[in-house]
Amino acid sequence: MNHPIPKKKKTCPTKWSKREILDGILYQLKNGCNWCDLPKDLPPYSTVFWHYKQWRESGIILAN
Numbered sequence: 702m703n704h705p706i707p708k709k710k711k712t713c714p715t716k717w718s719k720r721e722i723l724d725g726i727l728y729q730l731k732n733g734c735n736w737c738d739l740p741k742d743l744p745p746y747s748t749v750f751w752h753y754k755q756w757r758e759s760g761i762i763l764a765n
Contacts, residue, residue, distance in 0.1 A: 726756075
């Protein structure tokens with residue numbers, strides 16, 4: 702029995718640019734703060750951390 706391929710989940714357009722997300726990642730790596738302590742002018746820490754995990758797993762960001 703053939704199952705249809707599930708449709709891609711519809712998400713809202715990104716509110717934050719990749720640059721803003723990268724700035725959040727670099728801020729955390731430079732200062733060593735907790736993710737939840739990122740300044741409020743950066744994207745939410747959950748967004749920044751999610752992208753960090755995705756980029757790290759794909760090899761875009763190399764872990765020490």
